[in-house]
Amino acid sequence: MGNRTVIPFGPQHPVLPEPIHLDLVLEDETVLEAVPRIGYIHRGLEKLVEKKDFQQYTYVAERICGICSFMHGMGYCMAIESIMDVKVPERAEFLRTIWAELSRMHSHLLWLGLLADAFGFESLFMHSWRLREQVLDIFEETTGGRIIFSVCEIGGVRKDVSPETLNKISGILLSMEKELKELAKVFLNDSSVKYRTRGIGVLSKQAAFDLGAVGPMAKASGINMDLRTQGYAAYSKLQFEPIVETDGDSYARTSVRLREIFQSIDLIKQAVSIIPEGEIRVKVTGNPNGEYFTRVEQPRGEVIYYVKANGSKFLDRFRVRTPTFANVPALLETLKGCALADIPILILTIDPCISCTER
Amino acid sequence: MFILSVIMIIILAPLAGGLLTGTDRVITARMQGRQGPPVLQPFYDVFKLFQKESIEVNLMHRFYVYIALIFVMFTTVIMLTGGDILLAIFALTLGSIFFVLGGYASNSPYSLIGSERELMQMMAYEPMVLLTGIGLYYADKSFFIKDIVSGQAPAILSLPGVFLGLLFILIFKLRKSPFDLSMGHHGHQEIVQGIKTEYSGKDLAVIEITHWYEVVIALTLVYVFFATRAPVSSVFAVLACILVYFLEIVIDNGFARTKWQFALKSAWIVTGVSGTVNLVVLSFFR
């Protein structure tokens, strides 16, 4: 019976991107159990629907999270548009898809940098984020903001992108692809990185299905589940195959996210080549009345939006089920029996976005 | 005369160590695509830390840090005045033990685990350091550094395996990835700052200065392998030190941090293979 210590991990910890608290019961660097506690960043955003009308709430919805901000706005707008039976013009659908895929790229690059930082590989972290800066510059050039763009609105998008800018984006992405291949080689082949990620936090396919894992966490365990195949926005017109790996360890999750970046570049290239001309917004009048569920594939997994409206300009209820919340039981399962040095990596493999989880 | 040289060593060695640490940070930053701080930044940091309040958990954990500094200064003086290398190694080990005791005395879970990891690191590199001392005795028939550096041939010609082993464990001593398990330079560690967690103000400044002395000690060990009676050899030796330091920076930026099991195993394998084989081969020739 070794010496047991209880380490308070978080809420402020240099390796965590956002505050989450774990009480870890350790016995000589092996974790016996982990007791989580969340609630440090709850801002009461769902209650704000009673104060801001449904048009103003678009700006609040996209500020639920900084990393997945565009998709929150898009999901909210899609839900309201479905209630009010508004048909968004095709060009707006394609523009939304392009921005959504760029969001996915920047989120995965951010995650790769944080993972490298968690196992002490600082130079890889800096180089991943250097590549991410190029995506953020694309955002600033087309929408005006780097992280929160305020470009989605009910009825379409607010800013148009000229064909020259679209070609410029393709050119930037082509040069990024070359540098990304070098970075991918380090992530997937370097032996010290493999030593820290192979065999860590194995989640079998049955366990992932039972615990309700979503997103790359489930895809790395062999579950073929990608909501983009449902065909919302412009995805029904684009060709792609969901990426699935079978090992279920941290190495597989890194590999899934890396390959998703390359897949996003390919999707954007397809979208830029077939984007039609036309309007980018439709005028929306009146108030919504009804309820609707929307599902969107965020970088972290499947997110569900539920909107209930009653005919006035204030919504009745707005509820978000974020993917991090669904992945937390899977996280606690993988934490049992791991070493102390693996904890930051395991927490980061679910890609925690605690601001989304506790709106 | 001797007193004067001792005082000069005590004052100038940390200055050299601080400059080396400063250039380390600039080169690391350029490798990562950043601008990097000014070269004198470690001195600015230490001056700032001296002005800050030292929040103490208890008096003991502060006391141990100062004792560790005194032992490290003692080691530097012995090595740079050409004294007994075994005495220097033992004094350095004793200083490190006091540092670890300081980590235990502060009763915080993070510094506790940091101290345990530091003890693992010491178990990993001590055999190789002792083998270096013994190897130099075999090569030059004396434990005294002033005899080793005034030999006919540079020690590396008869001790290449020991030198390679020394390069491997220098990663531990200089606290660089992949073996910076106990005390993070960059933060972002799973045990916050490790042993350094509970220190602030003057004590943290003293830990920084101890690290500067340790850099000088580590590079002196490299210098001893290359210096001979001829004065031109000291130029080569200094060049070798600079190259070794640059290699350590590249290794620091090119590896992820490993876990303690791998660090211990790999250090002992390298000690066993390159150190012991070298000494066995050498004993056939002498």
Next chain:
Amino acid sequence: MSILSMSKILFKSILHGPYTVLYPIRKKENYEHTRGRVDITVSDCIFCGLCQRRCPTGAIRVDKAGSTWSIERLQCIQCNYCGEVCPKKCLKMGNQYTSPSFGNVRDDYTNARVSDNTENH
């Protein structure tokens, strides 16, 4: 067993130099669409109050009787909703953002025409 696979990227960065811009000594050029301060041409304003009603944070305050339009700079989230709903199109978003300040900054704009009229009488 591949070690030091990062070395190619490391040496390329040393030769290339820093990728970062030494702000604030050297500033980066803002793009045309970059979100910045909201500026008003107050002589065109009719003080209808639509911008005040639509602002998501409530940063704008319009006083029809006193003919003043004021904005709380640090509460503005640069969404440009006010600029889109303004019927006279007198609200424009520039591409230089609000500079940081120590306290809350409320910028007041009064209609110059009105002051002229009262003074010249």
